[in-house]
Amino acid sequence: MIAQRGVPVIYADELAREVVVPGKPANADIAATWPDVIAPDGTVDRKRLGALVFHDPAARARLEAITHPRIQALAVQRVAELEKQGCPLAFYEASLLVEAGRHREYDGLVVVRASVENQVRRAVARDGFSEAEARARIDAQLPLAEKVRVATAVIDNDGDLEATRAQVAALLDSLAD
Numbered sequence: 001m002i003a004q005r006g007v008p009v010i011y012a013d014e015l016a017r018e019v020v021v022p023g024k025p026a027n028a029d030i031a032a033t034w035p036d037v038i039a040p041d042g043t044v045d046r047k048r049l050g051a052l053v054f055h056d057p058a059a060r061a062r063l064e065a066i067t068h069p070r071i072q073a074l075a076v077q078r079v080a081e082l083e084k085q086g087c088p089l090a091f092y093e094a095s096l097l098v099e100a101g102r103h104r105e106y107d108g109l110v111v112v113r114a115s116v117e118n119q120v121r122r123a124v125a126r127d128g129f130s131e132a133e134a135r136a137r138i139d140a141q142l143p144l145a146e147k148v149r150v151a152t153a154v155i156d157n158d159g160d161l162e163a164t165r166a167q168v169a170a171l172l173d174s175l176a177d
Contacts, residue, residue, distance in 0.1 A: 001168040002091050010078045012071060012094035019070040020044045029066045054136040068100060089175055098147045108152035113144055115158055
């Protein structure tokens with residue numbers, strides 16, 4: 001919805017995919033740590049890797065040590081590119097921003113809030129996860145209340161699409177002032 005209004009959005013998940021492509025150091029580190037998650041074409045089988053790391057906190061920490069610094073460096077590069085273009089406003093969308101303490105690096109933090117039931121239902125529909133896989137990913141994050149506590153703005157995403165759209169519009173209007 002933010003991008004539809006013409007505001008650039010940098011998606012951490014896209015950066016995460018970019019840093020693990022074949023030939024990149026993170027891909028080699030993942031292959032050395034978990035050779036079974038590398039597909040014949042050299043790409044990371046994200047579903048298989050997720051099944052390993054979202055049930056093993058030590059494995060998840062290892063993966064984050066491999067990928068997070070590289071994702072962060074790429075995000076900094078993208079922000080610098082937008083600043084160079086004179087972009088007055090941009091968003092960085094990242095699930096683990098608060099967990100990593102990186103929310104302090106930005107001018108504000110917008111948290112999109114939805115009930116666990118809706119988060120699970122949506123992840124199952126959107127990503128094809130089982131309910132257990134979706135819950136494991138949610139459980140790997142800080143409780144939503146902790147993220148809301150440090151937010152500068154909150155979007156309630158439990159309502160219908162139009163209600164969410166209206167909140168996003170109001171937020172963007174307030175930031176344009």
